[in-house]
Structure formats: C-alpha cells, structure tokens
Amino acid sequence: GQNIDQPTEMTATEGAIVQINCTYQTSGFNGLFWYQQHAGEAPTFLSYNVLDGLEEKGRFSSFLSRSKGYSYLLLKELQMKDSASYLCAVRDGDYKLSFGAGTTVTVRA
Amino acid sequence: DVKVTQSSRYLVKRTGEKVFLECVQDMDHENMFWYRQDPGLGLRLIYFSYDVKMKEKGDIPEGYSVSREKKERFSLILESASTNQTSMYLCASSLLGSSAGGIDTQYFGPGTRLTVL
Numbered sequence: 001g002q003n004i005d006q007p008t009e010m011t012a013t014e015g016a017i018v019q020i021n022c023t024y025q026t027s028g029f030n031g032l033f034w035y036q037q038h039a040g041e042a043p044t045f046l047s048y049n050v051l052d053g054l055e056e057k058g059r060f061s062s063f064l065s066r067s068k069g070y071s072y073l074l075l076k077e078l079q080m081k082d083s084a085s086y087l088c089a090v091r092d093g094d095y096k097l098s099f100g101a102g103t104t105v106t107v108r109a
Numbered sequence: 110d111v112k113v114t115q116s117s118r119y120l121v122k123r124t125g126e127k128v129f130l131e132c133v134q135d136m137d138h139e140n141m142f143w144y145r146q147d148p149g150l151g152l153r154l155i156y157f158s159y160d161v162k163m164k165e166k167g168d169i170p171e172g173y174s175v176s177r178e179k180k181e182r183f184s185l186i187l188e189s190a191s192t193n194q195t196s197m198y199l200c201a202s203s204l205l206g207s208s209a210g211g212i213d214t215q216y217f218g219p220g221t222r223l224t225v226l
Binding site: 004008031033035041042043044045048087089094095096097098099100101102 | 113140142144149150151152153154157159165167168199203212214215216217218219220
C-alpha cells in the first residue's frame with residue numbers, strides 16, 4: 001500500500017517561514033503534488049515536483065528527494081490568508097494520487 | 110478557468126437509501142475522480158474514470174458504484190447508504206493522463222458533505 005506522512009498541525013507567526021515535511025513510501029513514483037485547502041473549500045494546486053530539487057513559485061517553494069522519499073513545502077513571508085490545510089500527494093501511475101492526511105497551518109498575528 | 114461543480118453542498122439521507130452524487134466539469138477533461146475526505150485520513154480515492162463508460166476502482170470502492178455516460182459528468186452512487194458513509198465527498202478532473210506529458214494536475218469541486226442518519 002501507499003504510505004504518506006506529514007505532520008498534523010503547525011503554528012507560525014505572520015511574516016515568518018514554515019516548512020511542511022512529507023515522507024512517502026509508495027509502490028511507484030510519477031510526481032509529487034502539494035495542494036492548499038481552506039476550510040470548507042476545494043483543494044487547489046500549489047506545486048509539482050517530479051525531479052529532485054527545488055521548485056520556486058513566489059512565496060511558496062517545494063523540494064523533492066526521490067532517493068529519500070522526502071519532500072517539503074516552504075511557505076515564506078507568512079500571511080494570515082495562508083492559514084489552511086496543506087496536502088501532500090504522490091502519483092504512482094498515470095492517474096491516481098495518494099494523499100497524506102494533511103497539515104493544518106495556523107498563522108498568528 | 111476549469112470549473113468542477115457538484116450537485117449539492119450538503120445532503121442528509123437515511124440508512125438504506127440510494128444516494129446519487131453528481132459531478133460536472135466544463136473543460137473537456139478526459140479523467141474524473143471521486144474521493145472521500147475524513148479527518149485524520151485525508152483524501153481517499155473511491156473510483157476514477159479515464160474515458161466515457163470506463164471506470165476503475167480506487168482504494169475504497171466497497172459500497173459505491175459510479176456512472177459516466179457523458180464526458181463531462183461523473184456520478185457516484187451509494188447503493189444502500191450506511192452511517193459509515195457519512196463524509197465529505199470531493200470530485201476532481203484532469204485533462205489527460207501523465208503519459209501524455211505535462212503535469213496533469215487534478216482540479217477539485219467544492220465537495221458534498223453527506224450525512225447518513
């Protein structure tokens with residue numbers, strides 16, 4: 001089966017940096033996704049990694065190490081609107097995503 | 110922008126009822142997915158479809174069936190609802206499989222919160 005682990009909760013201060021780690025053990029690997037989900041809303045796509053290294057997109061960056069089965073999402077210059085759940089998902093074939101349970105990030109003033 | 114819509118935001122049904130959840134996407138996507146989302150468990154794939162009339166079981170298909178008669182519409186059916194099917198149900202779509210190249214991210218609908226009494 002697929003096993004994707006991420007912390008349940010994280011709290012940080014406005015303007016700070018937070019790093020959300022994700023480790024995975026899956027039967028195959030064809031890319032890793034990060035989604036953001038605000039309470040009561042649909043998940044929305046944040047970032048995608050398929051090769052090792054860092055992908056930067058404005059205040060958000062995502063890193064992948066395939067040999068270690070590890071990724072992280074880095075949120076810089078935190079804003080109150082970044083309070084949300086962040087979902088790590090691994091694609092192991094053409095279509096299917098397997099999700100972690102999600103990390104709830106709370107940003108405090 | 111991709112738009113994925115689901116027929117209801119909230120639904121309350123009784124044990125044993127047959128329940129239909131509808132999902133429509135407007136971007137001519139080939140693939141459609143049904144997930145359920147429960148606290149502490151994340152999103153779990155119930156069924157997906159990569160073409161009209163085609164379906165594949167996901168990780169937790171028991172107690173569910175699906176129908177895809179038209180490309181834009183993917184229905185999830187609970188044949189006989191039970192209390193353990195109380196959950197948030199999310200539909201998603203993607204353009205093509207990853208073998209066609211590109212990221213092929215999934216786009217999600219707003220969800221249907223189903224309560225079975």
